[in-house]
Amino acid sequence: MQLTRRNLLIGAAGLAVAPRLSRRPGDPFSLGVASGDPTPDGVVLWTRLAPNPLAEDGHGGMSARDADVEWQLADDERFKSVVRSGTVTARRSWAHSVHVEAAGLQPGREYFYRFRMAGYVSPVGRTRTAPAPGTAPDLMFATVSCSNYEQGYFTGYRRLAEQQPDVVLHLGDYIYEYAPGGYKAADGMVVRPHTEGRCQTLTDYRRRHAQYKTDADLRALHALAPWIPVNDDHEVENNWAGSHPGTSGAPGFAERKAAGYRAYYEHMPLRRASMPRGTRIQLYRRLSWGSLATFHVLDTRQVRSDQPCDDGVRMDCDERLDSRRVLTGPEQRRWLASGLRSSGARWNVLAQQIFMAQHDYHLGPGKELLVDTWDGYAAERDRVLGDVAASGARNPVVLTGDIHAHYASDLLANFDDPDSRRVGVELVTTSITSDGDGYDDAAGRAVELAENPHIKYVDQRRGFVVCRLTTGELRADFHTMPYVSKRNAPSTIAASFTVPDGAHGLARSKAATPRQQQAAVAAGPR
Known part of the structure; x- marks a missing residue:
């Protein structure tokens, strides 16, 4: 393959973080670096000091003292032109995590960053700021979801890195809380075990x-x-909702929720605005990519009503139709509706967790629905899609994870009427590893497509979605891998869809051939 600067960056990143690379004993940067939530003038830079990541006390082998950490942000990967730098205190109370909100940067720029402490230097990270308001450069973003450490290798993350996206949206289930062997894939395989015990x-x-x-x-x-x-x-924990615990049934849910949120913040490149306070964390937020796109990031867990009909896949569950049931809740709904009404973006992207389109698994009369999705909150879905339609916001696109399969759907004003108004589209990414290698259920897929004409594509393999946005169209490439139970699986584009500006509906595109895909990877950045 042709050696390009892009390939050098991918290789350098891999070498910088690979465990097989000899690093000095006591290196505190074993968990790597990250960045997130880019704005036109800034970005969050993250690391966590942990010379012994799996230390039994949860403090990563660090001492009981706080530690000062230097950070640098540069125009180049060799740090000859450092544009911002400083020192931040990594506090033991927050697991020696670091969240730097770098500001005063130029819009639409690529930057490189690193951390230093006690003679150690972190791997180099690459990040970028959002473009300036009023500008609309093309954007490549990707969606990922559901990575269960026990059920496979995270090769999908590597294959996505090779695509060099501008932004990655992780739509939930970054970790799994089960004890070793507590959640079996369909094939029963455990590729590598979790740390001992269920997370409590x-x-x-x-x-x-x-x-x-x-x-x-x-x-x-x-x-x-x-x-x-x-x-x-x-x-x-699995299937929790608002103040209701999930499937564990164990006491002390409030304490588990507070612990889970605190650890999540400690390990994610989130701004101080998302620092948890007890059992609450502010996760719904809005980020703009110039005038091209606005990302409306939703939270569908913290205020939701408990799942109806004892959860799971249920036939003719009338409880799900109760208008008092909420998923986003009135406060977040008002925030979303207001943001959509005032949006001047060409594309309005709703990033959220669970399947939004109606999804009937039963062939024939009656509906068999998974009530842990928006199907369990039908009135709330009607309200939200009604708000989207009434807002006049241009080109609504919903991004979804959770369900461990790829889907592409049109979103309808009335899912029981295939000819009703199309409100927008939904792009669902499959899991990175959850449920193991995946499978091909042709009969089940045929039922889903027959009963749900608004669903245009189903694929039960593992992978991720890469989207390319221009002012004229969105193109979504659904990448899949043949296995995750072994390392270094290849990925291919199994299906592609486009949404022309103003269309509010999906059009199937011819997927690139393997040779074309390889050429695109070798070509480097746009």
Whole structure:
């Protein structure tokens, strides 16, 4: 393959974070670096000091004292032109995590950053700021979701890094809270075990996050591009809702939620505005990419009503239709509606966690629905889609994770009427590893497509979605991998869809051939 600056960056990032690279004993930067939530003049820079990531006390082998950490931000990867620098205190009370809100930067620029402490230097990270208001340069962003450490290798993160996206949106289930073997994939395989015990305490969650960040492929993607992350349920526990615990049934849910949120903040490139306070964390927020796109990031866990009909896939569950049931809640709904009404962006992207389109699994009369999705909150979905339609916001696109399969759907004003108004589109990314290697259920897929004509594509394999935005169209490439139970799986584009500006609906595109895909990877940045 042709050696380009892009390939050098990918290789450098991989070498900088790979565990096989000999690093000095006591190196505190074993968990790598990350950046996130870019604005036109700034970005969050993150690291956590942890010379012994899986130390039993959850403090990563650090002493009981706070530690001062230097940071640098430069125009070049060799740091000959440092444009911002400073010193920040990594506090033991926050697991010696570092969140630098670098400001005063130029819009639409690529930057490089690193940290230093006690003679140690971190891996180099690459980030970028959002473009200036009123400008609309093309954007490549990607969505990922659901990475279960036990159920596969995180090769998808590496394959996505090779695409060199401008921004990565992680849509939840960054970690899984189960004890070793507590959640089996369909094939029953455990590729690599979790840290001992189910996550219940702050120490447990810290160690689990640290274990995930020992994965070199995850660290490589963090180091390559800024992230916009939001959690779903497994960052605390399976299927929790508002003040209701999930499937564990164990007492002390409020304490677990507070611990899960604190550890999540400690390990994500989030701004101080998202610093948790007890059982609450501010995660819904809005980020702009010039006049091209606005990302409306939603939180569908903290205020939701409990799942109806005892959760799961249910047939004819009338409780789900109750208008009093909420998912985003009135405060967040008002925030979203206001932001959509005032948006001047060409594309309005709603980044959220769970399947929004109606999804009937049953062939014939009656509906069999997964009530942990928006199907369990039908009135709330009607309200939100009504707000989207009434706002006049241009080109609504919903991004979704959670369900461990790829889907592409049109969003309708009335899902029981295939001819009703199309409100927007939904692009669902499959898991990185959750549920193992994946499968091909042709019969089940045929039922889903027959019963849900607004669903245009289903794929139960592992992978990620890469989207390219211009002023004229959105193109979504659904990448899949043949396996995750072994390392170094290849990825290919299994399907592609476009949404022309103003269309509010999906059009199937011809996927690139393997040769074309390889040529695109070798070509480097746009």
